[in-house]
Amino acid sequence: MAKLDFSPIADTTRRAEIVALLRRAILTGQLEPGQKLNELRISEQMRVSRAPLREAMRELVQEGILTSIPYAGTFVINVIAKDIDDAYSFNKVMDELAIERAWKLRDQRFFDELDRRHEAVKQATRDLDTTRQIETALQLHGLIYEWADNSVLLETWQRLTSRLQMYFALHQRARNEPVPSEDVHETYVQLLKGKDMRAAQRHAREHIDLDFEELLSYARGLEKRASKGA
Amino acid sequence: MAKLDFSPIADTTRRAEIVALLRRAILTGQLEPGQKLNELRISEQMRVSRAPLREAMRELVQEGILTSIPYAGTFVINVIAKDIDDAYSFNKVMDELAIERAWKLRDQRFFDELDRRHEAVKQATRDLDTTRQIETALQLHGLIYEWADNSVLLETWQRLTSRLQMYFALHQRARNEPVPSEDVHETYVQLLKGKDMRAAQRHAREHIDLDFEELLSYARGLEKRASKGA
DNA sequence: GACAAGCAGATTGTCGACAATCTAGCAATA
DNA sequence: TATTGCTAGATTGTCGACAATCTGCTTGTC
Structure with a gap:
């Protein structure tokens, strides 16, 4: 056989x-x-x-x-700022957990897959395909969850991912401007390959902050306009 | 109006x-x-x-x-020890988070509800209704999630609860012995009413440990028997 | 004109029947 | 004997039609 x-x-x-x-x-x-x-x-x-x-x-x-x-x-579903905020603060804790659990399990296959997914993001960026860019970025980010060897953690992440992707897509669509062409994931990938787990956790948290803050202010703006209109 | x-x-x-x-x-x-x-x-x-x-x-x-x-x-779904273990370690982190978020929001309504649910557990225990005992215990535990003011956290807990209830019910059914009549939740309730958040978090973690460890060893036993049978 | 009752249309919820697929058992073949 | 091909029965997937419910409009009354 x-x-x-x-x-x-x-x-x-x-x-x-x-x-x-x-x-x-x-x-x-x-x-x-x-x-x-x-x-x-x-x-x-x-x-x-x-x-x-x-x-x-x-x-x-x-x-x-x-x-x-x-x-x-x-x-x-309707997207309100509170939901985004909830997802954001929950995600921060989940990320720390995922990195901690995945850290000891990193191996050559992990690094290869990390590079592969990173490359996919860069390709989508070159193609100016914003939808695919969001999708691949989330897949890159999801690797630590896949490697954390915890089915519940992974499942929770996958559930959350749907909504995150929706939020970001909405945001992209709204501002309707070309996506930043510089590579914002380079540091993240390098840190995940490195030896300082705390640094990786810290960066994940701060990196997420940036994206989310922008998204949050956008959603808040929507709601302010909506309440005025009503 | x-x-x-x-x-x-x-x-x-x-x-x-x-x-x-x-x-x-x-x-x-x-x-x-x-x-x-x-x-x-x-x-x-x-x-x-x-x-x-x-x-x-x-x-x-x-x-x-x-x-x-x-x-x-x-x-x-089939219950395997790994799933229980995953749910257990994930739950530990979630609990800490929930207690932290709920802590500042505790008020009279919280304490009243805490007592009410605690009483429900004691009633189920007096009635020797094991199914209801598990159900009410999880509801007591879930209060911190309801108070944490985070929709994603609450939703994740509710999803997890289904499986936890199934695991514990299975365990109860298997050992088929009267449930401990002493009140194992007294300390937990008192700590949630107190001033030391860290202590509450620590107890939640340790208290959960006890239940889960028993459950885990039961599931492991099942699997050992199953592999022998095959 | 304000308001309640009732009707018509559209939409969701449910049903029973048919089509596609799987499984177990038996026969045929090497 | 082991393997393959076939058939019958059971089960899941899908369909079209009917019933229950909602929404908006019209009508009638004051």
Whole structure:
């Protein structure tokens, strides 16, 4: 018997494809926060019946990017500053934990994967593909969670990631300006390769600060405008 | 306008009721880990069609207590020692965070609620209702998360709670002996009312240790037996 | 004009039936 | 005997139609 291990074949249910399509539409901002999802319209567009669509929507509700009100409809979650702030402060603690747990487990495969993902971010930056840039940056950041060898920690991160990606995409879309072309992840990658765990933790925390602060002030601005309008 | 605030009326969809029924069955151990859920059989027992049942199952899959394999079936998750260990070490960090965040926000309402939940645990203990004992103990513990004023932290705790309840119920069921009648939560409650935050954090960590260690050794025993059997 | 009642349309929730897929058992073959 | 191919039964995935509920508008009344 050869020691080749096959990866599981793709899920070929309509439901799984619908989940992927909807998630992508939400995370890239094609479906805007607060927007209602009309089941009949979407099912016709996708050429599917409502049954698998509804099941897919239940999954995304539990994933935290949709919200459902019985007999009223299912909506893309509304983004308020408090949510972003909560996610931000929670993420800080999670990051410290992830780095601590992953630290001793770093090996050549870790460093290789780190470089690979870093390169993917740089490629997306060169391509001026902002959506992919956010996606790859989060994947780069997620490596420490994958390496931390704790299923609950990883799962929590993955849940959080959906919303983070949505927040950042929203932000990008709003300011609608070319993405910074300099490489903001260089230091992070170097520190993760180094010997000073505390320094890596500190940098992760501060680096996150920068992105989040900008995002927060944007969301606060939105809310101020909304309350004035009402 | 009177300042009375009404609580939202109950969700009256079959789906919501099915979710509640299934969750309860799983968390109390009536549905055992690894067991397959036959859709037709369950839908007939509940006198419901498969559509709302399937939607309910999708929710519980995302909640992390069911797992689904396309065209094969949906199963109650299998409990392995590693999962318990992961949940345990993750919970330690979360607890520290929750206590820290909730600490400054403690008020009379917090202390009242703390007593109320503590009383509920004692009542369940007097009634020898082990299921309810686990449930109320987790609710007592969850108060610091509700008071921490962080939606992501609270949501993460609630997700984790499902699994914790399942683990403990399984354990209880297995050893099948009367529950300790002494009040193990007295110190915890007193410390949360006190002035020394670090002490409260330390106790939470150590108190959890006790329960988990027992649970872990039980799960390890199960796995050892299973591997021998195979 | 203000307000309540009721109707029409649209949308979500649920149902029963059909299609696609899997599993276990048996027969055929080397 | 071990392996492969096939078939029947059971189960999951998907569909189209119907029932329950909501929303906005119209109508009638004062």
